[in-house]
Each structure stands twice: as C-alpha cells, then as structure tokens.
Amino acid sequence: MNAFNIQIIETIIILGGYIILYFIFKTVINNFLKRTRLERSRRKMAIRAVQLFSTMTAIILLTGVWGFKQNEIALFASTILTALGIAFFAQWSLLSNITSSILIFFNHPVKLGDYVKVLHKDYHYEGEVTEMNYFFVHIKTDSNKIITIPNSHFFEKSFSVSEKK
Incomplete structure (x- = not known):
C-alpha cells in the first residue's frame, strides 16, 4: 500500500472516530446534565463547547496525518488568532457578550x-x-x-x- 492510501484510511478512521465520539459525548453529557436539572439551553451550550473541543482535536490529528509541518500549522494558527484579535478589538462588545453569557450561565x-x-x-x-x-x-x-x-x-x-x- 502506498502512503496516499494509508493517509486516506487514517483520515476515514479519524473522521469516523470523531463522529462516534461526538454522539457518545453528546449523550453522556446530556444525560449527566439532565440529572443536574440544568435548563435545556445550558445543556446545549455545554454540548457546543465539547463539540468545539473535539472538532479542534480532529483537525489537529488530520493535519498530522496529511504531513503538515509544525511551522505551517503555527503560521496558520497565528494568522487565525491575529484575525480574531483584530475582530475582538474592533468589536469589543462581541467579547463582552461571550464573557457575559458565561457569567449568566453559571451565576445568574x-x-x-x-x-x-x-x-x-x-x-x-x-x-x-x-x-x-x-x-x-x-x-x-x-x-x-x-x-x-x-x-x-x-x-x-x-x-x-x-x-x-
């Protein structure tokens, strides 16, 4: 088998694992949060946070499978973070709304x-x-x-x- 076929198989495994783990995490977290009697909107926010974390993990694994160099990944990440930083600076209320949503979620x-x-x-x-x-x-x-x-x-x-x- 050549390297390209191995990369495709690894990609399919990562994506399949991502989908399976997403549904498992969603079910487990939802059931756990139902027992704590949190409102549905707060459960949805927690599930979204887990989805974001698992998506980022899958992307990092895929970049490793496809042979991206560390400096290329660092350049991409720094470009994205710079763009986000500028967006937050230009629209600081966006950041304050996100921070407020976290405070409202836990202590309101x-x-x-x-x-x-x-x-x-x-x-x-x-x-x-x-x-x-x-x-x-x-x-x-x-x-x-x-x-x-x-x-x-x-x-x-x-x-x-x-x-x-």
Missing part, C-alpha cells in the same frame, strides 16, 4: 420561562425569557414580539424576575 438567577422586567429608565423590556445563547437573550413580550437583548446589557441592567405570568 434568570432561567428559561421566567418573566423579567428590566428596571431601567431608558430601557423598558418586559416579557418571558424564551432563549439564552452565547450572544443574546430573547424575550417574548405580551404582544408576542421577540426582543433580542445583548448578554452584556442583560448582565448590566437591574431587573425583576418572576415565574411565568
């Missing part, structure tokens, strides 16, 4: 289904929290409109929380 009294009312003179948001993701909190008003609030604003403002109205 609001959960899906809660009725919230923002207590701020310039902002009048009131409704049921329908979705929470990395960047936004979605609130459904009494008139069935969806308000999308950036996590950084949601984290900074004072509000009252009650059960479903």
